[in-house]
Amino acid sequence: MTIGGTGVMLLGCLLSLVVFVGLARLLRPRLGPVTSVAIAGFCWTVVCIGILTLIPAQWGIGVVPVDEAQTTCSLDYGGPAPDGFWILPGSQRLLNIAVFVPAGALWVLAVARWRTRWVLAPLGLAALALYSLLIEATQLAASRIGRACDVTDMVDNIVGVLLGGLLGVVLALLLRPWDHRPRPTLGA
Numbered sequence: 547m548t549i550g551g552t553g554v555m556l557l558g559c560l561l562s563l564v565v566f567v568g569l570a571r572l573l574r575p576r577l578g579p580v581t582s583v584a585i586a587g588f589c590w591t592v593v594c595i596g597i598l599t600l601i602p603a604q605w606g607i608g609v610v611p612v613d614e615a616q617t618t619c620s621l622d623y624g625g626p627a628p629d630g631f632w633i634l635p636g637s638q639r640l641l642n643i644a645v646f647v648p649a650g651a652l653w654v655l656a657v658a659r660w661r662t663r664w665v666l667a668p669l670g671l672a673a674l675a676l677y678s679l680l681i682e683a684t685q686l687a688a689s690r691i692g693r694a695c696d697v698t699d700m701v702d703n704i705v706g707v708l709l710g711g712l713l714g715v716v717l718a719l720l721l722r723p724w725d726h727r728p729r730p731t732l733g734a
Contacts, residue, residue: 549601549602554601566589567586577659592674595681600685602693622697642698642702649710650674651710654671655723658723659726671711
């Protein structure tokens with residue numbers, strides 16, 4: 547039995563969206579709309595990145611024979627990259643950058659309301675960069691499902707994280723999540 551393809555990836559992302567919309571609704575009374583949506587959105591993007599990068603890109607790929615499976619991570623920086631998915635046409639490199647931008651932006655926006663944001667934001671962005679490295683290592687370990695480890699992907703993902711972090715700073719300055727005051731509850 548095989549599983550994979552863009553449809554399966556989209557279905558997984560849509561199903562997980564339901565869970566994280568619920569999380570945002572639970573967090574909203576305490577944290578306000580901006581922070582609650584940013585936290586839930588960040589969690590959702592991290593799950594979607596996992597789905598997009600660890601499920602086989604083609605339906606019916608099956609298992610790659612052992613003698614054809616990748617044994618080392620490709621160090622051919624900027625080497626041949628396939629076209630992107632139909633969702634985002636263009637190069638695979640652009641897709642790798644674009645998929646990490648929302649996670650970086652939402653992380654910075656999620657922590658912007660707290661005084662420790664100056665520590666939390668860079669730590670979270672570094673953790674996202676490590677997540678990219680973990681994904682590539684997992685793709686290498688699971689190369690028999692038709693995924694491949696590539697240093698170009700790592701660099702592009704980290705560029706996406708950094709661009710997202712910058713976008714998150716701009717969004718935080720515009721949306722000012724630190725101005726939210728919790729609503730008083732009845733009987734308090």
